[in-house]
Amino acid sequence: MSLFEVPDSCHDGTNAMVSERNSHGIMRIDEVRLTPVWVNPRHLVSTARIVMAGHRMPVIGVVDGDRFAGILRAESLEGRPESETVQDAVEQPDVVLDAAMRVEEAAELFVQRDCTVAPVVDGERFLGVVTSNMLLRELRRSRDPLTGLPWSDRLREWGVEHLKQGHEITILFLDLDGFGLYNRRYGHVVGDRVLVRVAECLSGKTDPERDLLVRYGGDEFAVGTLRTRREVTQLIDRMTARGAILEIGEGIEPVGVTVGIAGGRRTVERENIHYAATVDNLINLASKDCMRRKAQQTPGYAAVERLEPDSEAATLQPETVPQRPREDRASDKPGIASIHDGRSQGGSLTTVILAAGDRVISGVDNRGDAPVADSVARATLQAMERMAEGRIRFRLDSVLHSETAQGLRLATVVGSATIGEEETAITGTASVRDDLLEAVAKAAVDAAWPTLQAARI
Numbered sequence: 001m002s003l004f005e006v007p008d009s010c011h012d013g014t015n016a017m018v019s020e021r022n023s024h025g026i027m028r029i030d031e032v033r034l035t036p037v038w039v040n041p042r043h044l045v046s047t048a049r050i051v052m053a054g055h056r057m058p059v060i061g062v063v064d065g066d067r068f069a070g071i072l073r074a075e076s077l078e079g080r081p082e083s084e085t086v087q088d089a090v091e092q093p094d095v096v097l098d099a100a101m102r103v104e105e106a107a108e109l110f111v112q113r114d115c116t117v118a119p120v121v122d123g124e125r126f127l128g129v130v131t132s133n134m135l136l137r138e139l140r141r142s143r144d145p146l147t148g149l150p151w152s153d154r155l156r157e158w159g160v161e162h163l164k165q166g167h168e169i170t171i172l173f174l175d176l177d178g179f180g181l182y183n184r185r186y187g188h189v190v191g192d193r194v195l196v197r198v199a200e201c202l203s204g205k206t207d208p209e210r211d212l213l214v215r216y217g218g219d220e221f222a223v224g225t226l227r228t229r230r231e232v233t234q235l236i237d238r239m240t241a242r243g244a245i246l247e248i249g250e251g252i253e254p255v256g257v258t259v260g261i262a263g264g265r266r267t268v269e270r271e272n273i274h275y276a277a278t279v280d281n282l283i284n285l286a287s288k289d290c291m292r293r294k295a296q297q298t299p300g301y302a303a304v305e306r307l308e309p310d311s312e313a314a315t316l317q318p319e320t321v322p323q324r325p326r327e328d329r330a331s332d333k334p335g336i337a338s339i340h341d342g343r344s345q346g347g348s349l350t351t352v353i354l355a356a357g358d359r360v361i362s363g364v365d366n367r368g369d370a371p372v373a374d375s376v377a378r379a380t381l382q383a384m385e386r387m388a389e390g391r392i393r394f395r396l397d398s399v400l401h402s403e404t405a406q407g408l409r410l411a412t413v414v415g416s417a418t419i420g421e422e423e424t425a426i427t428g429t430a431s432v433r434d435d436l437l438e439a440v441a442k443a444a445v446d447a448a449w450p451t452l453q454a455a456r457i
Helices: 018-023 045-055 103-113 130-138 152-164 179-186 187-204 229-240 273-296 372-387 436-453
Strands: 002-004 059-064 067-073 117-123 127-132 170-176 211-218 220-225 255-263 333-339 349-356 359-365 393-403 409-419 422-431
Touching: 002 152, 018 422, 045 059, 059 127, 067 117, 067 273, 067 333, 103 229, 127 130, 152 211, 152 220, 152 273, 152 349, 152 359, 170 179, 170 187, 170 229, 170 273, 179 187, 187 220, 187 229, 211 333, 220 229, 229 255, 255 273, 273 359, 333 436, 349 372, 372 393, 372 436, 393 436, 409 436, 422 436
Parallel strands: 067 127
Antiparallel strands: 002 255, 059 067, 117 127, 170 220, 170 255, 211 220, 333 349, 349 359, 393 409, 409 422
């Protein structure tokens, strides 16, 4: 466990620029994936057409020396001889976006000016062209309204993108210690201030070129990073060093954090990889490592810090627990580790984490307009599919729930399970004292579990 205990200036000076750029996790235009495709005014029309066709871009920049000079549209080249220079076809755009502008502000400007494309500049330096579709994609990505950080769906997208490019990734899972008690002692207003300050300071320690910080749910954060394992331990040092993060106010004690870690150890190319499953597995391993460290009350990264970089042990993953043979796990019926429905943070993602023996499995569902109970059931069934290693498909038909006179919440989940081409009906029922969503998740596990046992998974 490390303490968040910082002066008003939570930055250590080593990454001030990143902190200024990425405060609150609000995305700026220069953090959108831009490609600086351009020609100079003396290039031929034929060259410009080749550049546009090669990059599939109907609008590119025009750069004269080091200075942005305008834009060039494909339609403005129509009818022009290929041996002519593009100088006379250069346009001055109606909208030019500054690199520091927020994505939300840019989108609003696009609407006001009825604009579909605009160049992005940093001073006089051309960074690329942004389109309305690019802005829409960024705006559709769910973000936590309290901290401004993206939710865990963005971490999964990020991980899949980099694995497909052959990059090795590491996942850090951060859980504030005893935060529920902290909320009850100081109130949720102070608790929200803590979450915002933690998000600000973690943002200041990360580099958007190599790291992605997300709010995972409740008092949990996660970081995906392209750093080496040695660099990751240095990053954790900066994140959790005493005096480096958070001081809420006079008379209010600092809040602790535990960090779990997974990944960053591969030394050979992956083969036959299922990218999404690999990312989920790393998140699960990091979450499990975090829970293990929290239970042991050990420093969040002690096992990593004490490894000699060239030792044999340094090539192993200490957070990876050896898997028992499948037949030895048949009695490990999953329990409900946590449920995050996203409502308190204004999100639409539901995440259910199950624990089964030495495994931690998560399922995620985009709730949309569906009832929360249905979304919890779907997320739980998705986690059960992952436990079945993709060999069983579950479908939710309905969720029924009620309350007894004694205050028990009853839930019944009805659906189907498909193995190969054979589909069978499944039903599960559970009851708990107060929490309906827990009852629904338990009922979904109860519905799916007999099929997993029958298939000896």
